[in-house]
Every structure is written in C-alpha cells, then in structure tokens.
Amino acid sequence: MNEIIVDESAITSPEELEAFFLNALETDARISPTPLKWKDALEEIDVPTRIVFKRAHATHKPWWDEAVQAVKDAQADNDFIELFVYDDDLDAHDFDLSSELDASQALTALKRGNARYLEASHAHGDISAGTIEHLFSNGQHPYAVIVSCADSRVVPEHLFMTGLGELFTIRVAGNVIDKAAMASIVYACSHLHVKLVLVLGHTNCGAIEAAMEGTHSEALAPLTKPIARAIGDEKDPYVASALNVKAAICHIVSNGELYTLMNNEGLEVHGAIYHTHSGVVDFLD
Ligand SMILES: [Zn+2]
Numbered sequence: 001m002n003e004i005i006v007d008e009s010a011i012t013s014p015e016e017l018e019a020f021f022l023n024a025l026e027t028d029a030r031i032s033p034t035p036l037k038w039k040d041a042l043e044e045i046d047v048p049t050r051i052v053f054k055r056a057h058a059t060h061k062p063w064w065d066e067a068v069q070a071v072k073d074a075q076a077d078n079d080f081i082e083l084f085v086y087d088d089d090l091d092a093h094d095f096d097l098s099s100e101l102d103a104s105q106a107l108t109a110l111k112r113g114n115a116r117y118l119e120a121s122h123a124h125g126d127i128s129a130g131t132i133e134h135l136f137s138n139g140q141h142p143y144a145v146i147v148s149c150a151d152s153r154v155v156p157e158h159l160f161m162t163g164l165g166e167l168f169t170i171r172v173a174g175n176v177i178d179k180a181a182m183a184s185i186v187y188a189c190s191h192l193h194v195k196l197v198l199v200l201g202h203t204n205c206g207a208i209e210a211a212m213e214g215t216h217s218e219a220l221a222p223l224t225k226p227i228a229r230a231i232g233d234e235k236d237p238y239v240a241s242a243l244n245v246k247a248a249i250c251h252i253v254s255n256g257e258l259y260t261l262m263n264n265e266g267l268e269v270h271g272a273i274y275h276t277h278s279g280v281v282d283f284l285d
Contacts (some may be wrong), residue, residue, distance in 0.1 A: 049161055100193055104268075106144045107268075110281070126164060144196045168188040169183070199249055200281070210224050246271060250271050
C-alpha cells in the first residue's frame with residue numbers, strides 16, 4: 001500500500017498543495033502526472049494508495065475541504081484510492097468513554113487511530129489516573145472487539161492508538177477462535193454491547209506459516225489444524241492470512257447469539273490485515 005500523507009499544518013497555499021501532490025503522486029503512487037493537475041492525476045492511480053489528510057484546526061485553510069472533496073470524488077471512481085481524514089484536535093479521547101459507538105463510528109475510530117499510529121513514534125493512548133478512576137467508577141464501554149494474533153508486533157492497543165477502556169482484545173496465535181475466544185466475543189457483544197468485532201490477521205504470521213508448512217509438533221495442532229482447514233492449499237501467505245480471517249468471520253457469524261445481535265442490534269463483524277513491514281491496517285471490506 002502506497003501512502004500519501006497531506007499535513008495541513010505544513011502546506012500554506014493551493015500552489016504548495018499542487019506541487020506537493022504532483023511530487024507525491026510521482027514518487028509514492030508511481031505515476032507521472034506531468035503536465036496534469038493533481039486532481040486530474042488521481043484517476044491515473046493504479047496501485048493501492050492511501051491518501052491521509054491531517055487536518056490542522058489551528059491553521060485551517062479555506063481550500064482544504066475542496067481538496068479533500070476532490071479525493072473523495074476520485075475515490076468514487078477509482079478503487080485503488082483509500083481516503084482517510086483526521087483532525088489533529090482528536091486525541092485518544094475523541095469520544096466519551098461512557099457512551100456507546102455504533103459499528104460504523106467504531107470502524108472510523110479504528111481507521112483514524114491507525115492513521116495516527118503511522119505518524120507516531122510512541123503510543124499515546126490514555127492510561128491516565130483520571131481514566132483509570134473513570135472506568136472503575138463507570139464500568140467499561142469498549143467500542144470494538146479485536147480478535148488478533150498474539151504476535152508481539154501486532155498489538156491492537158498500539159496500532160489503533162487506543163487507551164484504557166476502548167478495545168476488548170482477544171489474542172491467540174493465528175487469531176484462531178476456540179471455544180473460550182468465542183465465549184469472550186459473545187460476552188463483549190451481549191453484555192458490554194460492543195457493536196463491532198474486527199478479526200485482525202497479519203502478514204508474516206508464524207502460525208499461518210507453520211500451518212502451510214505442516215512441519216510442526218503435535219503440540220501446535222490446536223492452532224495449525226483450524227488454520228490449515230481455513231487456508232486449504234493456498235501458497236500465498238497474504239492470501240492465506242486473508243482466508244484465515246474470513247474463516248474466523250464465518251465462524252463468528254455462525255454463533256446463534258451473535259447472529260441475533262447482528263440482525264437486531266446492529267452488530268457488525270469485519271476483517272483486516274496488519275502489514276508488519278509498514279504498520280498499515282488493510283480493512284478487507
Ligand atoms: Zn501471527
């Protein structure tokens with residue numbers, strides 16, 4: 001995934017934006033826009049390209065919204081473009097920890113968090129004493145269940161830049177959903193009223209590789225057997241990871257209680273792949 005990050009605080013005029021975009025399209029999206037205008041050049045993008053607009057409230061420019069709209073319009077006609085817009089005013093506390101987010105708001109919060117993560121050098125989710133006290137007094141209202149691998153590089157709270165009380169996280173190598181994991185998901189969705197479940201696979205997953213190679217000890221079988229069933233004889237590790245995520249989603253929606261919540265309460269189940277080389281989370285739908 002190529003990425004173009006447009007930082008409003010660093011760009012002062014429409015001319016600068018034009019120059020920035022033409023350069024970025026050439027170097028990051030690998031197209032030669034000359035002599036096109038950047039807005040016209042967007043339709044030429046033919047490799048997956050994420051365009052991130054970082055809005056700066058303190059120095060907000062009148063032409064900014066028009067630029068964002070141009071990318072939105074281009075995105076409607078070009079599947080290779082993925083657009084993210086987020087505010088520099090929004091930190092980990094950009095919502096009330098006491099309120100419930102619906103599935104679409106939760107998905108937006110995760111996408112925005114990952115966009116922040118790509119620019120960050122340190123985690124900055126809220127772990128303050130005030131939040132500990134708030135969550136103790138008011139109880140937890142996480143907005144997403146994340147089912148991810150136990151891999152030390154794939155830490156949901158970091159890669160979505162979240163603090164305490166935001167994510168209900170279930171981590172098992174290979175994001176395999178056993179009975180206890182399923183019960184955890186049911187608990188979060190039915191008792192904590194979480195409206196979004198995200199199954200998060202990742203590239204370079206040791207559990208997937210072990211299942212593909214088939215040369216592992218019997219002790220690993222509880223992980224590798226369900227993965228092997230999910231991926232069949234797929235040889236491409238990325239596709240295998242995506243198949244494993246999709247199998248987990250099918251497993252989740254086959255649960256009667258969760259199925260009912262999907263039909264009656266707006267619960268949604270989504271999948272994504274985390275790229276261990278870049279930090280990007282690719283949402284699969
Ligand atoms: Zn893994």
